[in-house]
Amino acid sequence: MPAVSVLKTPSYDPSVLARAVDSHFAFLNLDSLIEPSMKIVIKPNLIMRRAPEEGVTTHPALVAAIVKKLRSLGCQNILIAESGGGPYTEPLLRSLYKGCGYTAMAEETGVPLNYGTGSREVEGEGRITRRFTVIDPIAEADLVINVCKLKTHGMTMMSAAVKNLFGAVPGLMKPELHMRYPEKEEFCRMILDLNAAIPNVISFVDAVVGLEGDGPTGGTPKEVGLTLCSADRYALDLVNAAVLGMKPAEIIMLRQSIEDGLCPADLSQITLLGDVPADALCAAGPFQPPRSKQTDFTSHFPAFLRPTVKKVTKLIQPKPVIRKKDCIGCGKCAESCPAHTIRIENRIAVIDRTACIHCFCCHEMCPKQAIDIKRLSVFRL
Ligand code: SF4
Ligand code: SF4
Structure with missing residues (x-):
């Protein structure tokens, strides 16, 4: 059993985290999976430049405890590497690490941060996608330590x-994958295929403070007071779902x-270790789900009706809408839009909806949360 x-x-007190990391290693006998000679990459969730206390990104103190x-x-041979939501360039990586508290942490621990912007193809046994371009450090690593943040998410819930490894895809290739797989079922399958192409992974979860509501960037911090760990990321996500109350x-x-x-079908098929029994996983209370769930209705209909339903659905699909009073004209939404359908006019973003593919990358990347996802009230879930 996993x-x-x-x-x-x-x-996030360093001594509290050091004890927790030691205990995770001991419970899971992780020492047996790690050789001193290994090339190890730590992959946090730094989706965008946000301070650690905002609950959007993996807290650097947990990563520091793992490094130690x-x-x-x-x-x-340890390197911290991430590709956030924007372009994968050195200046933006510097800004990302600094804004997320990683530059200071790296100076304190002496661990290097990746500023290279190379990428290469990796192959897996995926069902719909077998080849992926991923950032060099992850392609080259003997072991990836995946340190995710526990959050609700408007598209994937x-x-x-498992979702955190989408950050292995460099910069603006992520929106391209959204464009290739605009429907949720296929998009999620693609993420599973990507995981299959990155085999050697140990995952930690930062749920000391999680993010509820309109994640992955617009939600509210939620104190949960947990860290989780496993060498089986799928089983770990089953436990993560229980923590969310989903x-x-x-x-x-x-x-x-x-x-x-x-992944096992239920928690009874997982060996749960540590100091939190299965019935107390959601002790902090269920996470508030995203207000703007991005729903693909077609899956609710018989196969023969789906083409028609898809056409109707397109008409009633949720739409990104700019809240002009909150927009600062920074252009992050335009940068991340795979359909290139956003322009900045008089310092305000304007969307040409005729070309919009409803990927909602713009909603995820707006630093001011100035893009709402609007749907007809009758279809609001
Ligand atoms: S909508 Fe958001 S990301 Fe786009 S320009 Fe305005 S503030 Fe920037
Ligand atoms: S406007 Fe927003 S939702 Fe539409 S394609 Fe561009 S990034 Fe995606």
């Missing part, structure tokens, strides 16, 4: 261990991973 450890971790633990095992069927990617036999 094993997942869940530990009460009430704060790896060093105590003799590992010296949950952003946790059923696996509500999270497409999790449901698909159960259907594909990657």
